[in-house]
Amino acid sequence: MAILEVQNIKKNFGKNEVLKGIGFELEKGEVLTIIGSSGSGKTTLLRCLNYLEVPDYGKIVVDGNTVFDSEEKNEYTEANIRNLRLHFGLVFQSFNLFPQYTVLDNIMLAPKLKVKEGIKNKTILPQEKNQELNRIREKALALLEMVGLSDKVDAYPFQLSGGQQQRVAIARALALEPDILCFDEPTSALDPELTVEVLRVIKDLKKTGRTMVIVTHEMEFARNVSDRIIYMRDGVVEASGTPEEIFGNSENAYLQQFLNSGKEF
Amino acid sequence: MGFWEVTLSLLEGLKQTCLIFALTLVLALPLGLIISFGSMSKFKPLAYITKVFVWIIRGVPLMLQVIIVFYVPGFIFGTPLFSRFGSVIAAFVINYACYFSEIYRGGIESISRGQYEAGQVLGMTKSQIFFKIVLMQVVKRILPPMSNEIITLVKDTALARVIMVVEIIQAAQEFAAYGLMWPLFYTAVFYLIFVGLLSLLFGFFEKKLGYYKT
Ligand SMILES: Nc1ncnc2c1ncn2[C@@H]1O[C@H](COP(=O)(O)OP(=O)(O)OP(=O)(O)O)[C@@H](O)[C@H]1O
Numbered sequence A: 001m002a003i004l005e006v007q008n009i010k011k012n013f014g015k016n017e018v019l020k021g022i023g024f025e026l027e028k029g030e031v032l033t034i035i036g037s038s039g040s041g042k043t044t045l046l047r048c049l050n051y052l053e054v055p056d057y058g059k060i061v062v063d064g065n066t067v068f069d070s071e072e073k074n075e076y077t078e079a080n081i082r083n084l085r086l087h088f089g090l091v092f093q094s095f096n097l098f099p100q101y102t103v104l105d106n107i108m109l110a111p112k113l114k115v116k117e118g119i120k121n122k123t124i125l126p127q128e129k130n131q132e133l134n135r136i137r138e139k140a141l142a143l144l145e146m147v148g149l150s151d152k153v154d155a156y157p158f159q160l161s162g163g164q165q166q167r168v169a170i171a172r173a174l175a176l177e178p179d180i181l182c183f184d185e186p187t188s189a190l191d192p193e194l195t196v197e198v199l200r201v202i203k204d205l206k207k208t209g210r211t212m213v214i215v216t217h218e219m220e221f222a223r224n225v226s227d228r229i230i231y232m233r234d235g236v237v238e239a240s241g242t243p244e245e246i247f248g249n250s251e252n253a254y255l256q257q258f259l260n261s262g263k264e265f
Numbered sequence B: 001m002g003f004w005e006v007t008l009s010l011l012e013g014l015k016q017t018c019l020i021f022a023l024t025l026v027l028a029l030p031l032g033l034i035i036s037f038g039s040m041s042k043f044k045p046l047a048y049i050t051k052v053f054v055w056i057i058r059g060v061p062l063m064l065q066v067i068i069v070f071y072v073p074g075f076i077f078g079t080p081l082f083s084r085f086g087s088v089i090a091a092f093v094i095n096y097a098c099y100f101s102e103i104y105r106g107g108i109e110s111i112s113r114g115q116y117e118a119g120q121v122l123g124m125t126k127s128q129i130f131f132k133i134v135l136m137q138v139v140k141r142i143l144p145p146m147s148n149e150i151i152t153l154v155k156d157t158a159l160a161r162v163i164m165v166v167e168i169i170q171a172a173q174e175f176a177a178y179g180l181m182w183p184l185f186y187t188a189v190f191y192l193i194f195v196g197l198l199s200l201l202f203g204f205f206e207k208k209l210g211y212y213k214t
């Protein structure tokens, strides 16, 4: 069964129809890449998955649980949304690390706050607190090792390169164990040599069976890492398929034009 | 009239100066935050009214505001609303709260939306985002303009004498009636020490928060 089902998502900003009925499915452990020209709605789609925007219409199902349905008129309270959005993680184009915290504290902040809340709601016993905090710390250190930054544990974000900051941001998102990790152009703020190290981490994640949705303009990377690719144009899925199907597609004129536009330079 | 006699008399005035300073600070700091929320409100009429209010208060000399608060209620109601000292505090608090509100607003608006969104996607509550992510960044941003404004407040307290509240300058002025001018210049020493201590304090805080950059 698909881990993620997105059905007919629509989103308007005022009169501007940005998403006009997006649908796709994703199997567990698969990597889905979304490509498309600027303004086609890729970021908006990711933001809808992460509840940073509320879709006007459609349905989102994760692992058989409906996490959003515009037909059901149940209230999406803040507490409700906070739980539902934890199915997803999001890595931003601009990293958005917290500048006042060390690398390790950036990763541990949210999990620690969860423990605090757990104790308040009595889902975690007070005597379990230290054990929980140790577990969080171990996990954060393991994630930092995975992204190759074990030596930066106590550094502050301003002391890191963009590529290093983005790898910390990936570790931070993974610390909450999301079912699906989303990336919004994770390398477009980076120099080419820093891009490589971030893409390598994403490839490693794929090897460990991580389910991911990646918006990118790196076509070679999309071809190598994806199980499926969606080409978005003007708020609709214009074409979708395996990398071979997308890059070998000669029917869709828009897709052709999009894929060729990068090659001119 | 000897040096010690003058010093004691000026210290008496300094007490009043410090009281105006401290009361203004304690009341205007929180009031300024409330005003800044008003000016950032999504409810447009409130934001608009607040901004016009801030514009008026910042656009009119503080000295005039002190005079207005003290005399105008007397003209209208036949009896003053505040004592002399009360009028000074009322005018100072309103005036400084407006200046502080603009500093708060600048600080809060300088925090990028990405910081809030990063907290949101990590499942944090609004208050966790404010207290754990935003607040410290705002404090760091507003510390330099705040210290400027607070140092200005030290010297603005001298405006109280326009309605005969005896702060340190007025205390010195009273010696001038006996032909003594030096006490007036002597007050500068007290201001310099006061401002010097504040600068050290703010320097300490800025250094404390200087361990990271944005
Ligand atoms: N908060 C918003 N308010 C109004 N319009 C918005 C908002 N966010 C996005 N849009 C509009 O939605 C459209 C799609 O934007 P989106 O950022 O999703 O595109 P994108 O495919 O991610 O583009 P890019 O490749 O440049 O990142 C654009 O026309 C944009 O102006």
Ligand SMILES: [Mg+2]
Residues within 6 Å of the ligand: A042, A043, A044, A184
């Ligand atoms: Mg985008």
